[in-house]
Amino acid sequence: MNKITLLIHCKDRSNIIASVTNFIAKEGGNIVYIDQHVDREQNIFFMRLESEFTIGNFTTDSFKESFKNTLADEFEMKWRIYSSENKPKMALFISKYDHCLYDLLGRYNSGELNLEIPFIISNHLDLKPIADSFKIPFHHIPVTKDTKNEAENKQLELLEQYNIDFIVLARYMQIVSGKLINKYPNKIINIHHSFLPAFVGAKPYHSAYKRGVKIIGATSHYVTEELDAGPIIEQDVAHVSHTHSIKDLIAKGRDLEKIVLANAVKLHTDRKVMVYNNKTVIFS
Amino acid sequence: MNKITLLIHCKDRSNIIASVTNFIAKEGGNIVYIDQHVDREQNIFFMRLESEFTIGNFTTDSFKESFKNTLADEFEMKWRIYSSENKPKMALFISKYDHCLYDLLGRYNSGELNLEIPFIISNHLDLKPIADSFKIPFHHIPVTKDTKNEAENKQLELLEQYNIDFIVLARYMQIVSGKLINKYPNKIINIHHSFLPAFVGAKPYHSAYKRGVKIIGATSHYVTEELDAGPIIEQDVAHVSHTHSIKDLIAKGRDLEKIVLANAVKLHTDRKVMVYNNKTVIFS
Amino acid sequence: MNKITLLIHCKDRSNIIASVTNFIAKEGGNIVYIDQHVDREQNIFFMRLESEFTIGNFTTDSFKESFKNTLADEFEMKWRIYSSENKPKMALFISKYDHCLYDLLGRYNSGELNLEIPFIISNHLDLKPIADSFKIPFHHIPVTKDTKNEAENKQLELLEQYNIDFIVLARYMQIVSGKLINKYPNKIINIHHSFLPAFVGAKPYHSAYKRGVKIIGATSHYVTEELDAGPIIEQDVAHVSHTHSIKDLIAKGRDLEKIVLANAVKLHTDRKVMVYNNKTVIFS
Amino acid sequence: MNKITLLIHCKDRSNIIASVTNFIAKEGGNIVYIDQHVDREQNIFFMRLESEFTIGNFTTDSFKESFKNTLADEFEMKWRIYSSENKPKMALFISKYDHCLYDLLGRYNSGELNLEIPFIISNHLDLKPIADSFKIPFHHIPVTKDTKNEAENKQLELLEQYNIDFIVLARYMQIVSGKLINKYPNKIINIHHSFLPAFVGAKPYHSAYKRGVKIIGATSHYVTEELDAGPIIEQDVAHVSHTHSIKDLIAKGRDLEKIVLANAVKLHTDRKVMVYNNKTVIFS
Structure with a gap:
């Protein structure tokens, strides 16, 4: 069949x-x-x-x-x-935050995700023990201003070598260059920690706190060259109040981020997402 | 066309x-x-x-x-x-609560609902002024233990006379008999003020308060002979806390009830609901 | 007592x-x-x-x-x-949209709101019949570029004559001038049809549609001189998908707007809102 | 200080x-x-x-x-x-499901939880590798009909030896006896996979599927002698539709369960929960 x-x-x-x-x-x-x-x-x-x-x-x-x-x-x-015979191959890009990593690897381990994770790339060593405990190859590729180009070449090499189908930036905290984006169009999934288009860019929880919003959110989207402006796959929000400090917003946000990113990954691997006109059609 | x-x-x-x-x-x-x-x-x-x-x-x-x-x-x-030429004809059954009535008639007036309302039936006169202000014929059919059968015959007469397609019980507060249900199978929409199957029957907000739940809900469903057990069309919930009195739960619940009922009515009139096995398939 | x-x-x-x-x-x-x-x-x-x-x-x-x-x-x-002896007096400013008006007046009528509504002001005559049916005095004060100043003077006169405590812009669709704002600081409540700070200004549902967001929202806030940038009182959101047209977003949004505005009005009249630093503390 | x-x-x-x-x-x-x-x-x-x-x-x-x-x-x-000097000591009881375990240990590891986990108890060996990778002592105490009493004595011994303050049943799948409950009144936190009081007991997702509900939920509560009837600490829900199979409900429910349980644990360890009359007051 x-x-x-x-x-x-x-x-x-x-x-x-x-x-x-x-x-x-x-x-x-x-x-x-x-x-x-x-x-x-x-x-x-x-x-x-x-x-x-x-x-x-x-x-x-x-x-x-x-x-x-x-x-x-x-x-x-x-x-x-x-x-249906071919499981998509996902490369995981991470940095220092572990909540999306634990969440995705926990789901992967329990068979919830229909994909393979040939390797994890990080610009820091902090989360290597987690990758190790899940027995997934971990490649440490540091990124500095001077080495950014070189680092990206290393990344591309690995991506090609393992026939990677799509990339997930699980709080990678680095801006990905056009070279990578053009090579993987609508195939790089990012999680942004705000309900886009509100609070584009860095430190959205700080901005949310300053504005005094009563809801915070998380948005998973495909990466395009314009920062945080790519096609939105999934969003969710949580109610907050004046009692929440920035630290509280960040903690509450982590729970949104991991669920929203996991849902986006599932929609993508189930081939339920179509992109056009910088928007998505989600057949769910 | x-x-x-x-x-x-x-x-x-x-x-x-x-x-x-x-x-x-x-x-x-x-x-x-x-x-x-x-x-x-x-x-x-x-x-x-x-x-x-x-x-x-x-x-x-x-x-x-x-x-x-x-x-x-x-x-x-x-x-x-x-x-698409035929607009469904809806009969509205009400009693003393006005929130669902205002909500449905407001939507009806502004053209949001694709239906006609030939008349409103109530067992009390309290809400007649509202029907009048919206210029919808109002029939007062009191219901007592002794007159229940007679009242229902009057209702059936009106329903047939105006070729009613479906009935909405907008907090009607009376149990509808099998005669009516069999005549309008999966065509009588009720709003129950709990997240069914929790708190079937009377006074669900009181029961919710007593149990100390942290969410309350509302459920719109087709009426079947078993009380509050018919196919569920739409549900929604709201978070509550220990600070909410029963009166607060009732007030919060009113907002749920009117939105949930309105959504169920729209799904029904858009022919998006199929019933089987006491469940619904909602093509939305 | x-x-x-x-x-x-x-x-x-x-x-x-x-x-x-x-x-x-x-x-x-x-x-x-x-x-x-x-x-x-x-x-x-x-x-x-x-x-x-x-x-x-x-x-x-x-x-x-x-x-x-x-x-x-x-x-x-x-x-x-x-x-607790003094009920706050609310002036209602409206234009052509009726959903927030029906919702507020329905709640007012049923005793849910602890306030008085001495009058309604509108720049159009369309909704006068609704005010009439609720027996609330309706003042038609048209606003054009040339008559804006004069119209505002008339408004101020009425507000003073009736000792109005606060103003609610129930989709009033006009920008209120600094003169009024300074006279009623943190006492003019607006409902904006987006989850601010996303989609400030006109036609937020069109912008939401264009951006392809998966959630839409409504925000109630105090009016300050900067457009849609005042202290946020209440926000809520609803999930949407690619199947929703702009018209659908507007319809879904209406339900958010009326609930969010009503909640903000209740918080304000229950003296539960404190403002500082362009944010609110909500003691609920 | x-x-x-x-x-x-x-x-x-x-x-x-x-x-x-x-x-x-x-x-x-x-x-x-x-x-x-x-x-x-x-x-x-x-x-x-x-x-x-x-x-x-x-x-x-x-x-x-x-x-x-x-x-x-x-x-x-x-x-x-x-x-504030004393961190509460939590014993984790698990069985074969890993999602709550990964979630709690991930939070514990990143410093989000203000508590200590001296050990994990399980009636199966399946999840030992996870406990090992987080370097938390794992005690395998099998439970059968015949050994239930003996197993519970072993549990009690460990609980006393390590001065455990409270117990978390992270999908433990065993009914805890009155002996343990009386020793830890309002100190045993369970996660039930339904919005209680709907679907008490075993297989709530199967019952939810059968009833055709449009929302599923999870409830964290203190364990009392009556099954799933103890004081509710936290609840949350997710919308579902006819397209979701039982397997889908279970997958969606896992995300609810882990977030709801983690929130309940945080409320408990922050001393924000008071119990009376089989209900909770949550000072959050």
Whole structure:
């Protein structure tokens, strides 16, 4: 039994849904999940579809070839097909904060995440013992102003060597350069510790405290070249009051950050996120 | 341009989605929305589909006829088709509490609700001035132990006379009899002032206070013969603390009740709710 | 039985709490509620205290005089004393949106709000029928670029004539001038339709839609001269998704706006809000 | 500088607050935090107070003696005094689920929790490696029907040997006997995977799925002899839909459970919880 997930977007027009479902039927597939969305402002059609194929000689490659030459061409679709056989490979970038790391590795360990973590990269050694206790290779790549370029080359080398599919910045605290971003477009997930677009940049909890907000938040988004301005995948908030010091906000925020980041990682690895126009369509 | 909403459920098997989308295409329809769900425990397939028909000689009736004789028969579907031309007619049953009434009528007045309210029924006269100010006919049908049956007959008469599609009990405070329920199966929406299944029955805020819960809730559900045990449409909760008296819980609860009930009414009138096995599938 | 609410803030130092509670005891009062807060960054002490006095010759005025000449002087306190006998008088400023109006008047009517509404001011006539149905005097004061100053004078005249204590802008949609703000410092409550500081200014739902946020919010704050930058009283949020159009966000937002505004009004009239440093301390 | 936390409850009557604050002042203390609550139904007064003492010859013991013989006696108070010098000692009881364990140990490691964990007890060996990686002694005490009594004696021995202050059942999955409960009244914290009082007992996620609820929850409470009926410390909920399988509910619930349990542990160790009448007063 082969199972594929198909993600499509294209200009909206009549009969796309019927055409696609027909195509799948002809190829011998049984659709087990279908969801679609039309952005009426932009006139763009989005679809996510899961199909099972029992026919012996089905291969993802031949399906791709067939799809590409017929429907994809006809409707000028942008599309991706994922086989359920391949677990996405995630690289984890960390620094000194451990809460997202513990949370992700705890979930990974218990089988909650459908992915592989070939290695962890950090610019500091502080969290190496945690990586060790989970038996995940840890690469210490220090980053200074002078070595930033060199460090990034080392990172890229590792990413390529292990065929990494996507990167998670689990409170990495470093600005990632355009070189990396362009190599992994909509494939670098960051967790920002505010409800974006409020409090872009450094020290958002300090800014939240100063403004006297009654809610704080966390936002997981894909990294783009503009700081904290990439497509938002997931957000959540918590209520706070005047009794909370900055330290309290940071502590409360940690719980938001780890849950929001974990949810974003799950949505991404389940192929439920489509990006366009700097926004996301989440088929959940 | 005709627009229909089609709701289907049947035993799950291969190729349902492709068959339905094909059928719609052959009938000249363009699917603008499709959503589906499979209950893997019960092996039941659910689908909600919106389709537009531009062909001049399309009628909902002929479509129904055709659908019934082909697909519906083949897959042994249970199905409903709604034309967007028909606004559902809602009867509002109230008693002495006004918060849900103000909220629903305010929304109705501002055009937020896609429905008609031919009349309001109450067992008390207290809220008549509100009905009057919104210019909605108000029928006072008192209910006592002795007159319960007679009162219900009057209610049924009005419901039939105005071709009512569904009933909303906006804190009606009376138990509705099986006669009414059987006449309007999954068409009587109640708001219960607790997060069901906690605190079934009378005085849930008192029970919540006594138990010392830290959250209170409200639940909108379809009425079935078992008290507060019907299919849940919508729920929401609010955090409370030891500082809240029973009176405070009631006040906080009112805000939950009116929002939860309004949301349930909208889901119902948008044909987004399917009921099976005493549960709901909400295509939102 | 007289009951007063005392609000104090001053530089933090030792023994303030004991001194105040002692003073109340000597005056014959029984403290029924006490809450305090210290802002450790600014070193400011805040206190809210409710006390009952049964002694026959107690008057709020003599208590004030005594408090002023002793404790208030010694600790250089800023303070306010409210007698529970006086209901605050609220002026309601509205424009064309009716959801906050219906919500506030519904609560007012059912006795949920501890205040009086001597009149409603609007720059449009659209909502006059609602004011009429609740039997609240409605003053139509149109505002154009040319008549803005004159309109404000008329408003001020009414506010003074009726001894208005505070103003609520229930989606008034006009920028209030410094003249009014200075006359009612921390006494003009606005509802802004975003989770501030995100989306300051006009059309926040459009901006939220464009940015692709996964939560929208509403913020109630005191009006200061800087637009949407005054002390925040209350905030709440709701989850949204790519399926929500701008119109959907606006509809969902209405429910947030009315609840958040009503909560802010209640906190204000219950004398639970203290303002300093452009932030609020909420003793709830 | 000595700092104490004082928790009081007694029958409500006049001048308690003034009497206590006076007493503290006379003893040379400076009150830095005061909060109080009156249960008007039961007529019980509750107070939590933090005070700093700079006088050289202050001791918690002499303060206790003095307080006991004067105020406590006069007002017939039930009271507890904690010195900030003593970190509470927590015993962790676990079984096979690791999410609460990882979460608590991660927080413990990063210094977020103000407590000590002398040891972990489990009836299974599965999670020993996690305890080892955090370098916390792990005691394997298997529990079977036949050995239950013997196992409990071993537990009690360890608890006494290490002067354990309170016990946390982090998904321990065993019913704790009356012997243990009576020895640690309101000192055994459990996490139940439902919003109590809904779904008491085993398999609450299965029951929630069956009932078709739209919210699931988690509840942390003190253990009493009646199953899942003890005083509730903290609750939280998450929205779910028909798309969630039981497995999904369990996964979503894990995130609730770990946050709710961690919050309850923090409230308990910060001495912010008072219990009476099978309910809690939470001074947060």
